[in-house]
Amino acid sequence: MAAHIGRRLRKGAATTAVAAAAVAALSASQAPGAAVGDHGRTSAADAQPAPDAGGSDQGGATGNSPYYTDLPPLNSPNPAPSASAGAGTPVAQGAAEAGIPATVLDAYKKAEAELAASKPGCNLPWQLLAAIGKVESGHARGGRVGADGTTTSRILGPQLDGDGFALIKDTDNGRYDGNSSYDQAVGPMQFIPSTWAWAGRDGNGDGLKDPNNVYDAALAAGHYLCRYDWDLSAQGDLDRAILSYNNSSEYLATVLSWLEYYRKGTHEIPDGTGGVPSGRSDDGRTGSVVPRTPVLPTTPSTPTTPSRPSTPSTPSTPSKPSTPPTTTPPTTPPTTPPPTPTDTVDHLADAGTAKLTARAGDAFTKRISTRAETEAGKAVGKVRIRYTITGDTDTVFTGGESVATVTTDASGVAVAPALKAGEKTGEVVVRATVVGRTVTGLDYHATVTERTADALVRTGDTALTCVPGGGFADRVELRATYKGAVADRVGATATLVTSADDATETTAGPYFKDADGKPVRTLTGLATDAKGVLLLPELFADDTEGTFLLRVTTAGGATVTVELKVAAADASPSPSASPSA
The missing domain is CATH 2.60.40.1930 (Macroglobulin (MG2) domain)
Structure with a gap:
């Protein structure tokens, strides 16, 4: 129903504001209590970030990239096909929106099973991965994937160049998104490269971590949602996890709507036969948008007849200038974007980190603190600091990751997630670097001692x-x-x-x-x-x-x-x- 309404609005003469109001009304009707604003985005005033953003990029997994705003039908999906139906027996397939391409559905369920074994306290339902996959890419563009789960072509969000979107300069030298100037969200679950660098997983056992592979991306999304020991069976933790993926109250409402819809019933459809949503949260916005899916042409409105240039009258005595005047077109000076906070960072300094020591298997009681500073020693806020555990060690950050990205606060300080000692004793080195800028890294040394008894x-x-x-x-x-x-x-x-x-x-x-x-x-x-x-x-x-x-x-x-x-x-x-x- 939401898709049909969206299409009618786009085919008619309704303005973008009217369309946004309609989507907001639908969202409010299906996800009570969730605030909905302009074009699926959120301002600093209505943002509901997860408490303790340590370990994630400021814009979540997607860098707050655009997403699909289509909502599920108000009616519940019909039951899935009966496995006991005999050959030739008609089987109800349910509403079209309840169909999930076979390989994509398999990836969601395999990720749920792996998380149930590795992080049982998270209680991750595969329907949550399906809801996010629907909103982010329309289930890999309707299931356009190969047998191994890799998309037939890359799924890219718009380049995050600050023009209508967040500003995230290139962090992967174009390895994942093909863009060496700015980052773009990549793959069916729309990870930005700087997040995929630590959150990526190998979900299909081919030895690779590919954001364009639905098995890898679904497993990575599951671990991302479970990284803070949240219990997703509790509504509060569920909301925090979704907001950590994309920090928008409208995004939260949309994902929750699809989650509840899929919980009522789904069915498997062949790969490549799924529909692609039509509404996007960046409709009507400016910015260098790279469509994530092929856009189907809609019926254009009748264009106005262009006015023809009038035929110049012929002067009775034409005069031809002997020498045509030389004109120099005015030059428009190139606009230089203002420097970002990251551009002003000159070095990193320790922000009072205490001695880091823990017994094997225990959590470190102290945490690493880093301050980003200009050449003059002035604090720089809103800078992403990446912490990487190096060397042969099984010590990790809380949540099981070896890489964490934290944004500096107004005082220029970033506090890394707590470290948890592994079983290997000895020295552990954690390196802090600035994301998006070449600055000498700052190393922190932690010591893991053997387990003891008194x-x-x-x-x-x-x-x-x-x-x-x-x-x-x-x-x-x-x-x-x-x-x-x-x-x-x-x-x-x-x-x-x-x-x-x-x-x-x-x-x-x-x-x-x-x-x-x-x-x-x-x-x-x-x-x-x-x-x-x-x-x-x-x-x-x-x-x-x-x-x-x-x-x-x-x-x-x-x-x-x-x-x-x-x-x-x-x-x-x-x-x-x-x-x-």
Whole structure:
């Protein structure tokens, strides 16, 4: 219905303002509570950005590029085709808007499955990816994709040159969008290159991260929406995630409308047979627009008849100038766009970052702060700072990314998302650079230390005894903690020591067995499990009797000493049987 209304408005004499009002009315009717404004854009006054924009570009995944404003029908889609219908049985296909091209639909559902496994707390529904895919590209221009999910031609948004759109100068040297001057949103999910650089994923397993591949783009969009540990089953987090994709209240209303529509039912249609939306949020705007889809011609209105130039009257005595006057056309000086904040940045400075240290697996309590400055040391706001974790490390930013982009505030400071230490210990380097400008990067050094425990205790108090040449019936089980919390995956060493005052390995008494069954009295490479429990292998005894000590030490210095006894069985005779009567 929305598409039909949009077409009627465009074919008639209605102005752009009338069309925008109609779209606003439809949006308000289907997404109550969502504010709708001019041409699907939003001003700073009505913007509803996600709290904590760290880790994303200022304009979200798309750089706030234009999108399709067509809305779903007011009626619910008909049920999907029945899988049990026999051959030749007519099957209701549902409303045309409920059809999603097969490969594109498969990409959305595969992305949902991958996110359900990797980030189950996000609760990402594939219908949300479908809603965004519909709004961004009309499901890859109606499913015009190859068998591997790559679009038959690139899908590009307008160049973001500041003329009616955001100003984002080239960040990828034209690698993704073919534009070495300005960035353009790319692919079926419309990522700008600077965001794809860290958000890109390989969704079809071909070893590439291609924004023009619907499997790659859908998986990247899923991770982008789930990057802040949002729970998308909660309306507040759902709204924040959508707004982080494109910071516009009208965009939010449009996506939510399609989300609810797809939740009521969809069906699969062949690739390439889907329709392309007609309404766009940049209709009537100026700017160097590169259409994202082929535009079908509409019926033109009857043009006015151009006036013919009047036939000049012939003078009775024509005079021909002997020498034609030389005229010099006035030259229009080229307009030089005013410098952007990024153009004024001379260097980056540390903004008071504290020492960065964390145990393996823990989150760093301190965050990196960077200040963008001019040559004179003046702060520069609204500059995008990209943080990249370099080197061979599994340390990441919160959300699992190794790259994050943050915009400086009015004081010129950008604060990176929190770091989460991986399992690899040692130094981690995070480099800060300015997006869109060649400025010497600023390196930050963080240290990941090994997991430790400060307390270690036995989980039971049963005496550990054995006869010479036998095996201990009970195994030694210990529990490690750190500041009262479970100390999981903490390294430990177990040694049969000579005495309480001599920690050297004993040469007699109880022992463990190695893989070949040979006696060993020191075990290294042990580690507590996810519950902080350490269960030692079975212990055996040689022929030496006595009391022996087993000492277990963890990383961090927690120690416990366990007493082991080896003694012969009680040989006293049993009472004799009573004499017979």
